[in-house]
Amino acid sequence: xxxxxxIQLEGLVVEKAKTEPVFRQGDNNQSLYFLQSGLLKAxxxxxxxxxxxxxxxxxxxxxxxxxxxxxKERCSFSLMCLEPSSLIEIPFVKIREHCAKxxxxxxxxxxxxxxxSMKKEKREFQLLCLSAKDRxxxxxxxxxxxxxxxxxxxxxxxLGVTPVGLxxxxxxxxxx
Amino acid sequence: xxxxxxIQLEGLVVEKAKTEPVFRQGDNNQSLYFLQSGLLKAxxxxxxxxxxxxxxxxxxxxxxxxxxxxxKERCSFSLMCLEPSSLIEIPFVKIREHCAKxxxxxxxxxxxxxxxSMKKEKREFQLLCLSAKDRxxxxxxxxxxxxxxxxxxxxxxxLGVTPVGLxxxxxxxxxx
DNA sequence: ACTGGTCATTACCTTAGGTTAAGCGCTATG
DNA sequence: CATAGCGCTTAACCTAAGGTAATGACCAGT
Numbered sequence: 001x002x003x004x005x006x007i008q009l010e011g012l013v014v015e016k017a018k019t020e021p022v023f024r025q026g027d028n029n030q031s032l033y034f035l036q037s038g039l040l041k042a043x044x045x046x047x048x049x050x051x052x053x054x055x056x057x058x059x060x061x062x063x064x065x066x067x068x069x070x071x072k073e074r075c076s077f078s079l080m081c082l083e084p085s086s087l088i089e090i091p092f093v094k095i096r097e098h099c100a101k102x103x104x105x106x107x108x109x110x111x112x113x114x115x116x117s118m119k120k121e122k123r124e125f126q127l128l129c130l131s132a133k134d135r136x137x138x139x140x141x142x143x144x145x146x147x148x149x150x151x152x153x154x155x156x157x158x159l160g161v162t163p164v165g166l167x168x169x170x171x172x173x174x175x176x
Numbered sequence: 177x178x179x180x181x182x183i184q185l186e187g188l189v190v191e192k193a194k195t196e197p198v199f200r201q202g203d204n205n206q207s208l209y210f211l212q213s214g215l216l217k218a219x220x221x222x223x224x225x226x227x228x229x230x231x232x233x234x235x236x237x238x239x240x241x242x243x244x245x246x247x248k249e250r251c252s253f254s255l256m257c258l259e260p261s262s263l264i265e266i267p268f269v270k271i272r273e274h275c276a277k278x279x280x281x282x283x284x285x286x287x288x289x290x291x292x293s294m295k296k297e298k299r300e301f302q303l304l305c306l307s308a309k310d311r312x313x314x315x316x317x318x319x320x321x322x323x324x325x326x327x328x329x330x331x332x333x334x335l336g337v338t339p340v341g342l343x344x345x346x347x348x349x350x351x352x
Numbered sequence: 353a354c355t356g357g358t359c360a361t362t363a364c365c366t367t368a369g370g371t372t373a374a375g376c377g378c379t380a381t382g
Numbered sequence: 383c384a385t386a387g388c389g390c391t392t393a394a395c396c397t398a399a400g401g402t403a404a405t406g407a408c409c410a411g412t
Contacts, residue, residue: 113289120296127303
């Protein structure tokens with residue numbers, strides 16, 4: 001079985017409007033979500049109410065809270081629609097069940113997790129080694145279309161600075 | 177087959193002295209390493225020569241460059257011994273081969289990758305949401321023994337500040 | 353006992369980024 | 383229309399962190 005076949009078999013189509021949440025930090029959510037169309041943001045909310053954006057989710061991406069689906073804890077982050085979005089919800093237990101029965105699917109799962117880990121590793125690298133300015137210019141090169149789709153507020157919280165800070169960075173980059 | 181059985185079957189024991197590299201950033205290394213005893217640091221070296229520590233590797237941990245073993249690129253980071261270390265080297269192709277043949281092992285691999293991803297996610301959270309001071313106090317709570325084992329220079333590069341910066345943070349935490 | 357090396361601390365200065373507040377343009381809604 | 387709200391920019395002020403350099407402690411090797 002391939003991933004697509006699994007999605008056909010066990011997936012539930014979910015339609016969400018702009019600003020609607022898929023799940024919230026602290027929820028007990030046991031599903032992964034495959035994004036067909038639209039745009040999502042995954043973000044942490046800190047005790048003092050500050051928001052930090054973990055990642056933007058583009059069509060074709062799959063997302064879910066590993067700590068919730070696998071470690072049986074609560075969701076460590078929230079997931080919200082930035083655009084009207086069409087998602088396919090797949091209960092994680094179903095995935096594990098099918099993987100246990102179907103070696104081919106298990107291979108796809110391994111492949112998926114390897115890709116996922118490499119993505120995490122890349123983000124970790126950028127946060128550890130690059131300045132906010134470098135992260136911005138890198139994003140400018142790698143996914144310029146994202147800059148059109150998200151507000152500067154969200155972009156700033158993704159890069160790890162305040163919106164005011166990002167405005168300054170943009171100026172500095174332009175003048176350079 | 178379990179992971180331990182795979183290690184018995186395909187593993188090569190490697191002994192390294194303090195300061196010896198396991199592999200270097202830019203290398204083409206195709207193995208994972210299981211640490212039996214000792215201590216390693218995984219670190220990035222930037223163009224300007226600055227060093228950033230990705231993670232410390234403790235006995236029982238497994239490490240390797242995903243981009244090198246899986247994506248057929250070069251190692252994105254270096255791996256070096258901070259203490260005399262005993263490692264078991266396992267070629268990644270062997271792991272993939274056995275996983276393809278052995279569904280039980282594939283399940284263990286999925287489990288391993290899920291754990292690995294959660295670890296990455298935790299680090300990502302700390303780098304994105306916490307200040308250097310908060311990361312330090314958290315480390316103080318969660319793995320105080322690490323502070324005894326690594327130099328303050330390495331600790332600083334792990335937390336994302338300079339050694340001088342960490343010295344200041346320690347002072348501030350003490351006085352608080 | 354020297355000596356060179358690494359590690360930690362301190363002091364002085366520079367700078368990136370946070371905070372707050374004001375202003376401007378766009379858009380949605382009454 | 384009118385206005386309230388949001389997104390973005392800019393400015394002023396301030397704080398925290400980094401750069402650099404000097405100092406001292408502590409080894410390890412000759």
